[in-house]
C-alpha cells in the first residue's frame with residue numbers, strides 16, 4: 001500500500017487541485033495493456049449536517065466533488081466493477097413487501113385477522129420471509145465477490161479499490177494497492 005498526498009485548496013467555494021498525471025499501465029496489476037479506465041471519485045470536505053426548524057428536519061451534504069479517470073486494463077476494470085456490483089436490493093424489498101401484504105390481505109379477507117393460529121402463523125411467515133431475503137442478499141454479495149476474485153490475474157493487487165481516495169483539510173490522499181504504480185505516480189506528480 002502506497003499513499004500519495006496531493007495538496008488542494010478551496011478558493012471562492014471552488015476546489016482547486018492540480019491536474020494529475022497517471023502512469024501508463026494498470027493501477028491494479030501494473031501491466032501495460034490496451035487503455036481502459038475506471039472513474040475514482042471523492043467528496044472532499046464532505047460533511048453531513050442536520051438542521052431542525054420546528055418539526056422539520058433536513059440533512060444537507062456539502063463538499064466538493066472530484067474525480068479521476070484511473071488507467072486500468074479491461075480485465076481489472078471488469079473485476080473491480082463486478083466486486084462492487086450489488087444485488088437488486090430495491091427489487092428484493094418490493095418482492096418482500098408484496099408477499100407480506102399479499103398473505104396479510106389473504107388472511108384478512110378469509111376473516112382470520114383475529115385468529116390466534118393465523119396470527120402466529122403469519123408472524124412465522126414474516127420471519128421466514130425476512131431471513132430468506134436476507135440470506136439471498138448475503139449469498140448474492142458473496143457470489144459477486146467470488147466471481148470477481150476468479151477474474152483476477154496473477155499480478156492483481158486488489159479485487160476492488162486499487163486506488164482509494166481520502167482527504168483532510170489540506171490534502172487529498174490517494175492510496176495505491178500497487179506499490180510501484182503508486183511510487184511512479186508520486187514521482188510523476190512531484191508529490192510525497
Ligand SMILES: [Zn+2]
Pocket residue numbers: 026027028029030031072073074075076077
Ligand atoms: Zn490490470
Ligand SMILES: [Zn+2]
Pocket residue numbers: 028029075076079152153155156157158
Ligand atoms: Zn486486477
